[in-house]
Amino acid sequence: MSEELAFLAATALAIVRALPITLVLSLSSAIGASMLAAVLVAAQQTRIGRPLAHVWIFVFRGTPLLLQMFMVYYGxxxxxxxxxxxxxxLFRDPLFCAWLALTCCCSAYIAEVLRAALAAVPTGQIEAAKACGMGRGTRVRRVIMPQMLRLALPAYGNELVMLIKSTSLASTITVVDVTGVAQLVIAHxxxxxxxFCLAAAVYLALTxxxxxxxxxxxxxxxQ
Structure with missing residues (x-):
């Protein structure tokens, strides 16, 4: 029993030590994907940018994230x-390649969430803001953005949860994150x-x- 507890304790410590890699990858990918998604939504509002944004979203939503990671790292x-x-x-670093693949893939999903939230903002309120003499920037800041964020938050939160779990795929390209450490321990x-139960507990705590x-x-x- 003491050997069992010692093994579990050592494994848990090794997995926790890899937690910063998972956290950094999750946070940086979330920031990058959100910024890129905002650019995609803005591009969809223009005639030139709309087809480019649609192609981006179609490609990254229609192909598996694992395949995208392999294409970035090995291709x-x-x-x-x-x-x-x-x-x-940059590209010889597996952590950067994992970040790039996660950012590009998740940006497509977040862009659709933001686009739907933008479309759900009542047109009457936007027209009323125009009638009050608000400029475009003021309308976006005081009328559109607050409602858009409130409408998008539940679905956006789901995408962030999925992103955290998707970071586990980074171990397939040699990133030593929580899942990567778990695989190394299992190999020995x-x-x-x-x-895997210990690793799953860490992901459960994060989500x-x-x-x-x-x-x-x-x-x-x-409120």
Whole structure:
């Protein structure tokens, strides 16, 4: 029994030590995807940018994230201009490749969430703001954005939860995150159930904390 507890404690400590990698990857991907999604939504409001945004969203929503990671890490990084160019220090880093794939993929989903929220803002309120003499920037800041964020938050929160869980795929391209450490421990100990249960507990804690934070923000916006 003491050996069992010692193994579980050592494994839990190893997994927790890898938690910063998962947190950094999740946070940076969420920020990057949200910023890129905002650009995509803005592009959809223009005649030139609309088809480009539609192609981006179609491609990244229609292909698996795992395949996208492989294409970035094993495909794009192997191209001559990348391998022999100034971008090679970035693309040889699996963490950067995982971040790039997560950001591009999640931006497509978040863009659709934001687009739907924008379309749900009552047109009458926008017209009333125009009638009051508000400029475009003021309308966006004081009328459109507050309602858009309130409408988008539940679905946006779901996308963030999915993003956290999707970071586990980064281990397939040698990123030593929570899942990567779990796989290394299993490779040496052959104890699959215990190790994966500990890793799952970490992801549950992360998603539970994020869900609680999002609910609190949602209640605050509803007041």
């Amino acid at each position: 794009v990084a192997a191209l001559g201009p990348i391998r022999h160019g100034v971008l090679w220090p 100990s052959y104890r699959t159930i215990e190790v 539970a904390g994020l869900t609680a934070l999002l609910r609190r923000i949602e209640r605050g916006l509803a």
